[in-house]
Amino acid sequence: MNRTEFIGQLEQLLQNVSPGEREEALQYYNDYFDDAGAEKEREVIEALGSPETVAENIRRSLQEQDGGNGDSRPSDRALVEYGKARKERQDAPDEGQKTSEAGPAEGKKGSGKKEMPVWGILLLILLFVCASPVLLGLALGLFGVFLGVAAAWFAIVISFGAVAAALILVMFVLLAVGVVCIPSDALAGAGVVGAGMVCGGIGILFLILAVVLGCVATPAVCRGIAGLFRKKAH
Amino acid sequence: MIFHAGAALLDAIVLAVVSKEPEGTYGYKITQEVRQVIELSESTLYPVLRRLQKEECLEVYDMECAGRNRRYYKVTSRGWAQLKLYESEWRQYAERITGLFEGRIDLSSGTNTGKDGTECGEK
Numbered sequence: 001m002n003r004t005e006f007i008g009q010l011e012q013l014l015q016n017v018s019p020g021e022r023e024e025a026l027q028y029y030n031d032y033f034d035d036a037g038a039e040k041e042r043e044v045i046e047a048l049g050s051p052e053t054v055a056e057n058i059r060r061s062l063q064e065q066d067g068g069n070g071d072s073r074p075s076d077r078a079l080v081e082y083g084k085a086r087k088e089r090q091d092a093p094d095e096g097q098k099t100s101e102a103g104p105a106e107g108k109k110g111s112g113k114k115e116m117p118v119w120g121i122l123l124l125i126l127l128f129v130c131a132s133p134v135l136l137g138l139a140l141g142l143f144g145v146f147l148g149v150a151a152a153w154f155a156i157v158i159s160f161g162a163v164a165a166a167l168i169l170v171m172f173v174l175l176a177v178g179v180v181c182i183p184s185d186a187l188a189g190a191g192v193v194g195a196g197m198v199c200g201g202i203g204i205l206f207l208i209l210a211v212v213l214g215c216v217a218t219p220a221v222c223r224g225i226a227g228l229f230r231k232k233a234h
Numbered sequence: 235m236i237f238h239a240g241a242a243l244l245d246a247i248v249l250a251v252v253s254k255e256p257e258g259t260y261g262y263k264i265t266q267e268v269r270q271v272i273e274l275s276e277s278t279l280y281p282v283l284r285r286l287q288k289e290e291c292l293e294v295y296d297m298e299c300a301g302r303n304r305r306y307y308k309v310t311s312r313g314w315a316q317l318k319l320y321e322s323e324w325r326q327y328a329e330r331i332t333g334l335f336e337g338r339i340d341l342s343s344g345t346n347t348g349k350d351g352t353e354c355g356e357k
Binding site: 048 | 260265282283285288304
């Protein structure tokens with residue numbers, strides 16, 4: 001078979017497609033032979049296979065395009081039909097029943113959402129601008145609450161520390177007073193020393209509480225909150 | 235080659251090949267260049283080009299060359315958008331498969347595999 005025969009057969013086989021499509025295909029394959037060059041004619045015919053294969057490919061592709069607005073398309077092309085998906089969404093309110101049969105095209109619609117129409121983006125921006133006083137107030141309020149909680153927290157930690165310091169100071173004073181009193185009144189002196197030791201014990205307890213709250217709990221809470229945000233961001 | 239290019243990947247490859255020529259390129263050259271990338275029967279390409287043209291991802295024009303008219307294909311702005319979409323989709327896809335092979339994906343973290351089994355944890 002040579003080129004002329006190949007093209008002739010192809011033309012015969014494409015009799016049942018529209019004249020426009022036939023012309024397009026024939027021009028393409030004529031160009032193809034021209035660009036390959038006369039010396040490669042045999043090679044090209046071999047590579048293309050039979051005119052039947054070529055015609056079959058063209059016919060099948062045309063059927064896929066005509067059949068039901070592309071719904072019969074291979075499903076793996078669905079994700080790119082963003083223009084179509086948008087159109088479908090606009091048409092949707094008019095035809096209520098159509099949503100039920102749109103089941104198989106779900107993937108197409110879902111991925112179509114990726115490409116937001118320009119008016120959608122503009123609306124979103126407008127919404128943000130209009131809502132900004134509310135959003136700003138809300139954000140500031142939340143920030144204030146956060147600051148308040150943090151301040152209260154640190155106040156507790158600091159007051160624990162202060163109580164500890166005061167109690168330990170009282171312990172030293174009572175110890176000193178007790179020791180001084182022991183020679184004159186042993187019983188009273190011992191009592192004061194004991195009271196001093198009790199104060200010191202409670203003071204050390206508060207000190208431990210303050211250290212635990214300040215140095216262990218605070219970083220842990222901070223990490224927890226940071227982790228929460230990181231999880232949300234992902 | 236044991237992995238076959240589906241219609242979407244074929245569209246992506248053709249758009250990428252045509253996009254390399256800002257002034258446009260022609261059918262025979264496109265076919266040869268696509269065949270450098272994937273194995274493909276030569277008769278598969280015309281329907282793809284024709285469909286991309288109808289979807290306004292490619293535009294055609296005829297230009298005189300060596301005493302005859304040759305048809306050139308050029309990527310439209312819509313085609314560029316489509317190509318960008320394909321590129322990002324492909325990167326995600328390739329990244330996941332490679333990650334799986336190289337053990338970078340922690341499969342235990344996404345235990346809820348839905349009906350389609352394609353849950354990836356983050357949407």
